Amino acid sequence: MVISPIVGAFMTGMKVPAVSEVLYTGGLSEMIILLSIAASTAIYGSYRVGSLRREAFDAKGVGMYTLRKQIGTGGMGEVYLAEHRLLKRPCAIKLIRRDKVDDENILLRFESEVQATAGLTHPNTIEIYDYGHTEEGTFYYAMEFLPGLNLQEIVERFGELPPERVVYLLRQVCSALAEAHHKGLIHRDIKPGNIFSAERGGLYDVAKLLDFGLVKDNRPEKNSLELTMEGAVVGSPLYTSPEVVTGDGEPDFRSDIYSLGATAYYLLTGKPVFEGESALKVVFAHASQAVKPLTEINPKICKELEAIILKCLEKKPEDRYQKAEELSDALKELKLKEWTQEEAAEWWSDAEQFVQHEPDPEYASEDHLKATTILPVNA
Missing domain, CATH: 1.10.510.10 (Transferase(Phosphotransferase) domain 1)
Known part of the structure; x- marks a missing residue:
């Protein structure tokens, strides 16, 4: 983008003497300086925006878990693909929907679910790893991610x-x-x-x-x-x-x-x-x-x-x-x-090609998640 206007100015100067005179009397130097400043600002700005987006994405978490991508939604809550920050273990996090937070009946049902399921140990029942409340009052629990x-x-x-x-x-x-x-x-x-x-x-x-x-x-x-x-x-x-x-x-x-x-x-x-x-x-x-x-x-x-x-x-x-x-x-x-x-x-x-896969340990990249087929999970 910086080179294109400079080349265009040269080509125009070759055909129009008045433009050529302006270029050779300081106009070209001024244009190069301004375009270089604009290019530097654009490159740095892009880098900073990308960094901030990644930081915001990684900061989106509950408890000891970083939320990676929403993989399901339902009447009671939303389900996210997540990772334990220390164990680096992939899991599914279920959150109560934010628009249901003020509904005490829904909250009681949500907490009833995790307490009841956490007490079950059969291998054919989904395993609950952890549960709790965030500082904002959102209730959540972590369960095994099922491929x-x-x-x-x-x-x-x-x-x-x-x-x-x-x-x-x-x-x-x-x-x-x-x-x-x-x-x-x-x-x-x-x-x-x-x-x-x-x-x-x-x-x-x-x-x-x-x-x-x-x-x-x-x-x-x-x-x-x-x-x-x-x-x-x-x-x-x-x-x-x-x-x-x-x-x-x-x-x-x-x-x-x-x-x-x-x-x-x-x-x-x-x-x-x-x-x-x-x-x-x-x-x-x-x-x-x-x-x-x-x-x-x-x-x-x-x-x-x-x-x-x-x-x-x-x-x-x-x-x-x-x-x-x-x-x-x-x-x-x-x-x-x-x-x-x-x-x-x-x-x-x-x-x-249709299977919901458990991501590799290096699955933190947002691009990788976009490339993974994730099917709806009943929440």
């Missing part, structure tokens, strides 16, 4: 899953739920988007149960806070149980069984149990309409697996499996070929 995809994304991108793979994933979720139920905790928001299929320790299709944001403490010895409005339907309309809709009786562990059955229905058919023009129509369909058999949508599903899923989707809680262990045992008895790690590794190799 992979949630089951909602998998079905949307690749279609319904083979029965043996669904059984493999469901049994892991049943194990995670069993621990939560034994501790008196009801998840109340089980859905494909809250189950993650991750790579952990060199193993693929490791199921991780996420988002205990609607968890309810059902232990009789504690006076748990009811964190939803009286009469409100909690959970996701496509996967909510009939008793939650009708209010007939208190939802319990069997409500999670229903939601897990509805999730399995979606994984096997690519369609939810009930569809409708509005959330209200869908939730009342769960309470009043008969479930369409899975084999009418996907004939590849065996009758035995169909019977198990339909039992999970019974309208009356007493007609379903009463425990997550019972459902797991029923799935174990199926005469299906097993989903192997070789098959899982091959599937994930083919799906590589």
Whole structure:
């Protein structure tokens, strides 16, 4: 940019004597000096702005964590890819949304989620590293960063899953739920988007149960806070149980069984149990309409697996499996070929371009993050 006007002046001076005279009587020197000052100012200014941007980016953090990039958002909070400043360990940070800070009900639900999840140690439940409050009052917690995809994304991108793979994933979720139920905790928001299929320790299709944001403490010895409005339907309309809709009786562990059955229905058919023009129509369909058999949508599903899923989707809680262990045992008895790690590794190799990856230790560069495919995370 500095050279161009000087060259242009020379070329003009060669054709216009008056311009040439001005250049040779001090005009050229003055122009070079002014352009050099402008160039120096521009270069230094660019450098300073870039430095300030990097400093502002690195300063954006909570507690001992530096926030790198937003990777998800939801009704209760936002999720960021982050790094522990000392351990240099990548993790996911969940923050309460700033526009929800003044909502005490949301804050209580948010804190309930982290406290409930932190008490769970099953390998198929997402691990909580840390939680706290910032000086500004923002509540946050740090959890493991999961390389992979949630089951909602998998079905949307690749279609319904083979029965043996669904059984493999469901049994892991049943194990995670069993621990939560034994501790008196009801998840109340089980859905494909809250189950993650991750790579952990060199193993693929490791199921991780996420988002205990609607968890309810059902232990009789504690006076748990009811964190939803009286009469409100909690959970996701496509996967909510009939008793939650009708209010007939208190939802319990069997409500999670229903939601897990509805999730399995979606994984096997690519369609939810009930569809409708509005959330209200869908939730009342769960309470009043008969479930369409899975084999009418996907004939590849065996009758035995169909019977198990339909039992999970019974309208009356007493007609379903009463425990997550019972459902797991029923799935174990199926005469299906097993989903192997070789098959899982091959599937994930083919799906590589869509996978949410754990960044390398040197991932602090903003450019690297822009080049990484990060899929939405249910928050």
